Amino acid sequence: MVRDTIAKRILLCEILGFGAVIVLLWMDELLDLPHVLFHSRPTPTNWAECLLESIVVAFLGFLVLIWSQVLLARVRYLEGFLPVCRQCRRIRVGDEWMSLETYMARYEKEAVSYGLCPDCAEKLRDVEASIRAET
Numbered sequence: 001m002v003r004d005t006i007a008k009r010i011l012l013c014e015i016l017g018f019g020a021v022i023v024l025l026w027m028d029e030l031l032d033l034p035h036v037l038f039h040s041r042p043t044p045t046n047w048a049e050c051l052l053e054s055i056v057v058a059f060l061g062f063l064v065l066i067w068s069q070v071l072l073a074r075v076r077y078l079e080g081f082l083p084v085c086r087q088c089r090r091i092r093v094g095d096e097w098m099s100l101e102t103y104m105a106r107y108e109k110e111a112v113s114y115g116l117c118p119d120c121a122e123k124l125r126d127v128e129a130s131i132r133a134e135t
Contacts, residue, residue: 003079007072014068018061022054 027033029050035042082103083092090097093107116124 003076007069007076010072011065011068014061014065018057018064021057021061025050025053025057 029045029047032042032045034040084090085092085097090099091103093103098106
């Protein structure tokens with residue numbers, strides 16, 4: 001949930017940044033900012049140029065937003081991995097290593113039930129059959 005909020009804030013900041021650039025383009029065109037701020041020669045208003053610049057900035061902003069969403073989805077996916085000890089199968093959460101049952105009880109709020117997958121059930125049957133055959 002926190003990751004989604006951070007992703008939304010990042011995208012909102014990008015939208016606001018590109019919006020600010022478009023507003024600055026129009027303020028420059030309407031107010032002739034170089035003339036007002038630096039006392040340079042006044043320039044005539046060119047609506048077509050400003051519109052074209054705004055469209056280009058909006059298109060680039062759209063591309064950046066799409067790419068950011070792809071990258072944020074990738075980060076979200078990669079952050080979803082649980083580090084598991086290959087020897088004892090405990091899970092690392094922060095600096096703490098805990099059993100799967102403890103992790104599920106603490107973070108998933110769901111009960112753990114045990115069973116056998118079809119492959120393990122077949123292996124168990126084979127082992128039981130070989131034990132019976134030996135006796």
